[in-house]
Amino acid sequence: MLVRLLLCSALQLATWSTTFVLASAGSISSSPNLVDIDSYFRPDECKKIAQRGQMLQMHYQGWWSIDGSDDTFFGQSLQEDGSGKPLQFTLGKGEVIKGWEDGVAGMCVGEKRVVIVPPALAFGEKDGGGHIPSGATLKLDLELLGAQDVFNRNSKRAAHTKSMKKVFDRLDFNSDGKLSQDELYRHISNDGQGHVDFASELMDVLHGPQFSKSDKDGDGLLSFAEWHPHGEL
Numbered sequence: 001m002l003v004r005l006l007l008c009s010a011l012q013l014a015t016w017s018t019t020f021v022l023a024s025a026g027s028i029s030s031s032p033n034l035v036d037i038d039s040y041f042r043p044d045e046c047k048k049i050a051q052r053g054q055m056l057q058m059h060y061q062g063w064w065s066i067d068g069s070d071d072t073f074f075g076q077s078l079q080e081d082g083s084g085k086p087l088q089f090t091l092g093k094g095e096v097i098k099g100w101e102d103g104v105a106g107m108c109v110g111e112k113r114v115v116i117v118p119p120a121l122a123f124g125e126k127d128g129g130g131h132i133p134s135g136a137t138l139k140l141d142l143e144l145l146g147a148q149d150v151f152n153r154n155s156k157r158a159a160h161t162k163s164m165k166k167v168f169d170r171l172d173f174n175s176d177g178k179l180s181q182d183e184l185y186r187h188i189s190n191d192g193q194g195h196v197d198f199a200s201e202l203m204d205v206l207h208g209p210q211f212s213k214s215d216k217d218g219d220g221l222l223s224f225a226e227w228h229p230h231g232e233l
């Protein structure tokens with residue numbers, strides 16, 4: 001079974017060079033196709049639970065072992081001096097190994113878990129970037145710090161784009177779907193009745209170099225995509 005590699009950033013954050021062996025016994029999962037989850041801290045009140053499609057932030061520590069050998073440390077997001085950024089990924093997108101995603105399902109923000117990931121849900125017969133041998137069982141100590149609904153973020157962006165499109169349509173005097181310099185000037189010069197909120201933005205656009213820079217196809221007019229390049233209509 002093909003399993004996606006861990007997020008590159010996660011691996012880069014890991015302190016590969018300081019690999020050491022812990023005294024603890026190695027980890028063996030109870031089933032080849034299921035993760036074992038030990039929730040050792042759960043907030044009294046579970047206000048938010050990780051769900052597919054959400055952007056998660058978590059701290060982790062990771063170890064690997066082969067057939068019950070001693071656990072070998074492979075990396076962590078939080079360093080002993082308190083530095084280090086949390087790992088961030090979207091749940092359900094295959095950005096981390098399958099076992100990591102399975103181990104996070106239903107987790108509360110603030111909860112801490114130890115998750116044992118069998119090889120089939122980790123890297124299988126492939127090695128993990130040369131640092132985790134093939135056939136390794138992983139032990140992950142996870143703390144979920146936050147979970148955001150990506151859909152809401154996209155909705156906000158879409159709402160902003162929609163409002164910008166309304167402004168664009170008002171500026172587009174002859175309704176040809178493009179803004180000419182004359183149309184832009186018409187609104188700036190329309191004393192008191194123009195769209196003063198956007199006057200400074202329009203002045204920028206009217207500046208020759210800025211206009212030319214925005215006018216990607218060089219037709220002397222600005223399409224909506226050229227005028228608002230990050231819009232997603």
Ligand SMILES: [Ca+2]
Pocket residue numbers: 172173174175176177178179180183
């Ligand atoms: Ca026009």
Ligand SMILES: [Ca+2]
Pocket residue numbers: 215216217218219220221222223226
């Ligand atoms: Ca153009």
